[in-house]
Amino acid sequence: MFSNNDRNIKKCLELIPEHSLAVDFKKKFPQSHRKKAVFLDRDGIINFKMPEGDYVKNCNEFKIIPGAIEAICELKSAGYYIFIVTNQRGIALGLINQETLNAIHQQLINILSKKGSSVDGIFICPHDYADNCECRKPKPGLILRAASLYGFEDLNDSYMIGDSFSDIEAGKAVGCKCIYVNQNDICLKADYSCGSLMEAKNYILHNVFQR
Ligand SMILES: [Mg+2]
Numbered sequence: 001m002f003s004n005n006d007r008n009i010k011k012c013l014e015l016i017p018e019h020s021l022a023v024d025f026k027k028k029f030p031q032s033h034r035k036k037a038v039f040l041d042r043d044g045i046i047n048f049k050m051p052e053g054d055y056v057k058n059c060n061e062f063k064i065i066p067g068a069i070e071a072i073c074e075l076k077s078a079g080y081y082i083f084i085v086t087n088q089r090g091i092a093l094g095l096i097n098q099e100t101l102n103a104i105h106q107q108l109i110n111i112l113s114k115k116g117s118s119v120d121g122i123f124i125c126p127h128d129y130a131d132n133c134e135c136r137k138p139k140p141g142l143i144l145r146a147a148s149l150y151g152f153e154d155l156n157d158s159y160m161i162g163d164s165f166s167d168i169e170a171g172k173a174v175g176c177k178c179i180y181v182n183q184n185d186i187c188l189k190a191d192y193s194c195g196s197l198m199e200a201k202n203y204i205l206h207n208v209f210q211r
Pocket residue numbers: 041042043044045049162163164
């Protein structure tokens with residue numbers, strides 16, 4: 001007996017001309033009715049992270065990792081919603097205020113806009129450990145907020161990309177596929193590990209395995 005899922009897949013298969021390749025199949029049925037997103041951690045994924053214990057505190061310290069902008073543009077063009085989900089404990093510690101954080105993000109938005117691209121949302125946890133909030137990763141609050149705001153039914157076609165185990169944990173908690181970015185290390189809980197957002201993008205869009 002077919003499960004519902006099998007039946008749906010079978011139904012789709014009947015609609016594909018015989019000569020079609022799997023890749024055409026994807027093109028022919030782009031995301032159908034299901035929404036898909038790439039949730040991006042910020043520090044260490046889009047911009048270089050500061051040394052342990054320090055935080056990006058102003059626009060000058062926000063240095064973009066080569067290839068990150070291009071990767072975001074491509075993922076966005078491919079039909080993924082792009083959400084940045086970032087712990088910014090520096091706010092709780094008084095190292096940076098909301099205004100400066102907004103200015104940093106406006107800078108990122110301007111760069112993307114010049115390339116004809118954008119992000120769909122930037123979701124921030126400004127809390128400290130002791131606040132015991134629902135949004136600080138590894139809790140999935142930021143992801144859930146974005147998903148509910150944009151009317152996602154589920155996150156099974158979505159990805160979480162981060163350079164901390166807490167990013168992977170947050171993504172896994174809500175059913176995302178997870179990609180761990182680290183030049184030297186892998187994360188066994190992630191679906192894939194690679195060295196940069198660009199490599200993660202190649203995996204998602206082109207099925208390219210860098211390692
Ligand atoms: Mg990070």
